[in-house]
Amino acid sequence: MLAADWSPTYLDSCSFFVLYTNRAHSLLWFLMIFSSLWLRSSISCYFQRSLDAVWVMSWADESLEILTEDEDDNGTLHVITEASKMTEHVSVKIRTMDDNPVSAHGFFVADNCNPIGAETKSGYVTHIFEPGFHEVDLITKQFSKFYNLSENKCYGTFGIAVSEPHSLAFVQCYTNEERDTKAQLVIDLKENQLKALNEFIFGTSFVSPDGRFVITLNYYAILTQYIDPAGQIFLFAEIESNLLLSQLAFYSRDAGYDVYVTSRDQSAIIVLHVDPRGIKTPKFISTVGKPQQKDWVHTQRPIVIGCGSDARYLATPATGESTVVILDGDHRQMVGKVEEIKGASAIVWAGKEEK
Numbered sequence: 500m501l502a503a504d505w506s507p508t509y510l511d512s513c514s515f516f517v518l519y520t521n522r523a524h525s526l527l528w529f530l531m532i533f534s535s536l537w538l539r540s541s542i543s544c545y546f547q548r549s550l551d552a553v554w555v556m557s558w559a560d561e562s563l564e565i566l567t568e569d570e571d572d573n574g575t576l577h578v579i580t581e582a583s584k585m586t587e588h589v590s591v592k593i594r595t596m597d598d599n600p601v602s603a604h605g606f607f608v609a610d611n612c613n614p615i616g617a618e619t620k621s622g623y624v625t626h627i628f629e630p631g632f633h634e635v636d637l638i639t640k641q642f643s644k645f646y647n648l649s650e651n652k653c654y655g656t657f658g659i660a661v662s663e664p665h666s667l668a669f670v671q672c673y674t675n676e677e678r679d680t681k682a683q684l685v686i687d688l689k690e691n692q693l694k695a696l697n698e699f700i701f702g703t704s705f706v707s708p709d710g711r712f713v714i715t716l717n718y719y720a721i722l723t724q725y726i727d728p729a730g731q732i733f734l735f736a737e738i739e740s741n742l743l744l745s746q747l748a749f750y751s752r753d754a755g756y757d758v759y760v761t762s763r764d765q766s767a768i769i770v771l772h773v774d775p776r777g778i779k780t781p782k783f784i785s786t787v788g789k790p791q792q793k794d795w796v797h798t799q800r801p802i803v804i805g806c807g808s809d810a811r812y813l814a815t816p817a818t819g820e821s822t823v824v825i826l827d828g829d830h831r832q833m834v835g836k837v838e839e840i841k842g843a844s845a846i847v848w849a850g851k852e853e854k
Contacts (some may be wrong), residue, residue, distance in 0.1 A: 516760060543799075545608045545622075546582065546847040548806050550637055553579040554622060555590060556606045571799055576624060578640055582849045590618055593640055595731050602635060607659045608637070610615065610708050610749070615736060623668065625656035626679065632670060634654050648672065649781045651684055651693050658703055662710035669713050671702050683715070685852050686734065695732060698726075707749045707756055716744040721760065721771070723778045735778045742767060745790070745800040748813055750828040757781075761800040761815055763790055768802075768815070770831055773791050781832050787824045788817025791842075803848040804828070814841035 523665040543556045558574040577590040590836040593601075593686070601624065608622035622635040624642070630649035633642050648656070648670065655678055658671035673679075683704075685695040701727040702717030721738040732763025742762035762768070765791045770782040790800045801813040812834075813826040823837040 501514075502625075517666050529556060535788055541642060542845050543606070544805075544845045544847050545606065545677065546849050547608055547637060548583075550582070551582050551584070552637070553582040553849060554606060555579065555609055556603060563604060564823075576601075576603050576606055576635070582847075593635060593642065597681055601774070603633075605656075605658050607661055608634075608661050609661060609706070609710075624671070625659050627655040627657050627673065629656060630654055632659055646686065646688075648684060648686070648693075651683060651696070654678060655683075660704035660706040660713055661688070662706050662713065662726055663735075664710035665730055667726065667730075667732075669706070669715075669724075671704065673697075674698075686720070703746070705747050705749075707773075708751070711775075712749075714773070716747065716760070718743060722780075723773060724813045725773075725775060727775070735773075738771070738778065738780065740769060742769065745798070748802045750803045750804060750813065751810070753827075757831065759802055759813055759815075759826070759828075761787075761790075761802050762794055762814075763800060766790075766817070766819075784831065784833060786833055787815065787826070788836070789819030791818035797845070801844075801846050803846055805848045809846060809848065814846060814848060816840065816846055818843050 502655045508758045521668055521818045542558070557577060569817055576593040578588050578593060581724060585636045603624045604627050605625040606622060608691050620637050622637055624633040624635060630653050631645055631647040633645040635641070636643040636648070653672035654676055655673040656670055659674070661667070666688040668688055670684045670686055672682055674682045681701040683697040683700040684693060686692070699820045700715055700722050702715045702722070704713055704715045706713050711768050713724040719740050719742070721740065721744065723735040723759045725733045727733065727737060743764040744759065744786050745761040745763045747758055748759045750759060752772065753774065755772065758771040758773055759817045760769040760771065766785065766787060768784045768787050769780060770784060771780050772779055802813055804810060804813045811830055814823055815826070816823050821839055823836070823840050823843060824833055826832065827834045
């Protein structure tokens, strides 16, 4: 087990986090763990190392861990600055340049382990009653642009993943007014044009840190797209699972990535390997504890990976057992647990500081 010190901090009536210390390795791991036991709203969170900021999507519905694509709520987007510093933190609500609030349903910001000054300067917000998506300026912390997809028969957006090196947005859209049909629209952000429409790819999409791979989780199915150096998009063979899939994290290995996929309903993680030749399943890790035992549709099991010298480690909450599990990516195995963490519903790995 891993030794841990923790203390709560309340942020603008929005969130709660804990700082954890791993004494065994003589360094500080800042695992921001948002607990549903103390939250006044449901959240999802994302860390941007280049700006040392945590972006927090917050919804008012306290009964849900996270909204599905078919449920609307007037969510809000906040940012916590100086996230990895041991200081009192506050959160700032993101607004338009005219200082107006914008309702949000989903948010995307690229994983970024680069130092301050990196090129990632935009995030993206979706909403199921808007025919497009918003761009968020990560520097000014304001909504800066709206991509209108109504000409492409998009009647609402419920998810997005962006390959920044290729300037391609993979957008999940409703394709009729009744919102009972879905498709993936691939948008060229530079030209603001439709590049492709895929009626058979929908779900929750994740993009690799280098922007080459887009993996979509659709309940029990794993759909993988590969973008080659010329910008052409290829679809790999679909992988079916008996796990109800939740979230994933990319771990760099060889010419591609190991992909750690968590489950909403079972105490196991699928370890995939993807590279330009295709995708395969090299291993299952079946000792990672149970997710929270509740409505599986709304249960999520997040997983995060460290940056820099911490990049070999991953962390995921086993909420059903009140623990946070630490994995070693080099060896594809669990290496420890932090215990007595109750109700963890979101987690980010916000940095490391040598002791």
